[in-house]
Amino acid sequence: MENTSELLASLAATRHAAISLAMASSDQKNAILSDLAIILEENKLGVIQANAQDLANYDANNPMRDRLLLTEERIQSLADSLRDIMLLPDPSGQVILEKQLKNGLHLRKLAVPLGVVGVIYESRPNVTIDVAALCIRSGNAAVLRGGTDAWHSNSYLVSLIHQALEKNGFSKELVRLLPTDRAHVSTLLTATKYIDVIIPRGSDALIQRVRRESLVPTIETGAGVCHTYVAETADLAKAVPVVVNAKVTRPSVCNSLDTIVIHANKLSRFLSLIQDDFIQYHVKIHADPRSYALLKAQAYPYLFEASEEDFGREFLDFACSIKVVDSTEEAILHISNYSSRHSEAIITEDEAEANYFLQAIDAAAVYWNASTRFTDGGVFELGAEIGISTQKLHARGPFALEKLVTEKWVLVGNGHVR
Numbered sequence: 001m002e003n004t005s006e007l008l009a010s011l012a013a014t015r016h017a018a019i020s021l022a023m024a025s026s027d028q029k030n031a032i033l034s035d036l037a038i039i040l041e042e043n044k045l046g047v048i049q050a051n052a053q054d055l056a057n058y059d060a061n062n063p064m065r066d067r068l069l070l071t072e073e074r075i076q077s078l079a080d081s082l083r084d085i086m087l088l089p090d091p092s093g094q095v096i097l098e099k100q101l102k103n104g105l106h107l108r109k110l111a112v113p114l115g116v117v118g119v120i121y122e123s124r125p126n127v128t129i130d131v132a133a134l135c136i137r138s139g140n141a142a143v144l145r146g147g148t149d150a151w152h153s154n155s156y157l158v159s160l161i162h163q164a165l166e167k168n169g170f171s172k173e174l175v176r177l178l179p180t181d182r183a184h185v186s187t188l189l190t191a192t193k194y195i196d197v198i199i200p201r202g203s204d205a206l207i208q209r210v211r212r213e214s215l216v217p218t219i220e221t222g223a224g225v226c227h228t229y230v231a232e233t234a235d236l237a238k239a240v241p242v243v244v245n246a247k248v249t250r251p252s253v254c255n256s257l258d259t260i261v262i263h264a265n266k267l268s269r270f271l272s273l274i275q276d277d278f279i280q281y282h283v284k285i286h287a288d289p290r291s292y293a294l295l296k297a298q299a300y301p302y303l304f305e306a307s308e309e310d311f312g313r314e315f316l317d318f319a320c321s322i323k324v325v326d327s328t329e330e331a332i333l334h335i336s337n338y339s340s341r342h343s344e345a346i347i348t349e350d351e352a353e354a355n356y357f358l359q360a361i362d363a364a365a366v367y368w369n370a371s372t373r374f375t376d377g378g379v380f381e382l383g384a385e386i387g388i389s390t391q392k393l394h395a396r397g398p399f400a401l402e403k404l405v406t407e408k409w410v411l412v413g414n415g416h417v418r
Contacts, residue, residue, distance in 0.1 A: 002179060007187050010176060011143065011194035015116055017173035018141035022113045026090040028168065029137050036133070036164035037082040043160055044075045050156035051125065054149055063252045063317050067123040068150055078129045081384045085137050088383050091405045092139040106412040111405040113139035115196035118188055119386065120145045120210065122202035125153035130384040132161050132175045138404035143195060145178040145188060147202075189214040199399070201387040204314060204340075221387025221399055224254030224342035225314050226372045229331045229357065230270055231348035232263040238369055239266075239347040240273045246345070246371040248281045252316050254388060255343050255375040259311060259321045261331045267324055268294055275300060284319035286310040291322040312338035328353055332360050339363060341390045343372035364390055364397040 051070040058065050097109040117140045121127045135142040146154040162172035178184050197217050200210040204223040230239045246257035271294055286306040287295055295303050310321040325331045335344055345367035346357040354368040365375045377385025377398035386399040395403040
């Protein structure tokens with residue numbers, strides 16, 4: 001276990017190593033990713049064995065366990081994603097602007113790596129590969145702090161990343177996995193000399209802690225309180241499968257549905273159509289008074305009266321809340337009050353109503369007649385992602401490769417003075 005001074009020395013080593021990657025060519029960075037893809041494929045059994053150690057300590061009935069699980073198929077997907085990242089344009093070194101100034105200075109604005117990117121995340125060991133790969137491709141060093149529940153998986157994956165780095169003549173200091181001691185998080189959040197940006201990815205509690213404590217600039221990702229509004233003009237043949245997909249396909253992820261907002265005139269028919277699918281997945285419904293009365297009369301087996309805390313809640317489970325409204329304006333007001341500004345959807349056949357909703361809702365991604373489950377860097381054909389940013393500065397929505405750079409002004413003169 002590292003103490004604070006040892007941890008700071010480690011971060012200093014990563015900061016020093018970052019220079020070599022920032023100066024690496026696109027081909028050199030791709031060579032690291034290519035080798036890492038092969039190493040992952042050759043070590044699937046080792047990854048699964050390490051992952052099994054983490055799974056053994058996790059409740060088998062907890063839906064969050066799916067985030068922790070690494071199967072052979074998922075490991076292959078990680079290797080494939082590395083090759084996809086290689087095909088993306090290298091964002092570092094791009095010339096954004098170039099011109100000759102009137103005073104004779106030659107000016108260029110370049111995209112350059114952020115430097116050292118710190119990422120704090122929970123459960124998902126796939127994030128270890130995704131973040132490291134995106135950082136390497138964009139010329140950034142990475143400091144990773146995963147959760148205790150994924151320690152064995154993360155440690156093994158980072159050892160594979162180190163193999164790929166060293167095989168290509170780069171220091172393993174470029175990707176550092178921190179111990180899971182909570183005290184080290186505070187050290188990381190205040191290490192302004194060594195860390196250029198902190199990206200928290202996980203629960204609202206994690207994000208709020210980082211927001212409160214960090215002296216390092218922060219880009220928030222993760223928490224998603226997602227709504228789907230079933231409007232009065234909705235085609236229920238579309239609405240039901242969209243809502244079911246948004247809720248049950250992977251309830252433990254941030255783009256899954258948390259609250260169904262539904263127009264009162266569609267309520268009875270919608271509930272009768274969706275019941276069988278929700279019962280199949282044992283979806284707990286926290287219903288407002290109007291929807292509760294109908295579901296109780298229909299003997300829905302997993303029914304609860306909604307409390308105020310059930311709106312604006314990220315369930316991350318086979319559970320959701322229902323809010324009944326009498327107009328689109330009321331739906332927008334409710335969503336605006338409780339949204340985390342991640343992903344919101346409307347189901348309607350009225351184009352004017354849809355456009356009104358899409359413009360009025362303040363969220364990173366908005367949908368018309370589609371599931372919020374599509375909010376994903378890979379689905380958006382951006383490659384792997386760091387996470388989904390719910391803020392407005394620097395990055396919003398899928399936080400992918402092209403956002404892992406900043407700008408540098410380069411000026412060339414010939415003895416110019418002012």
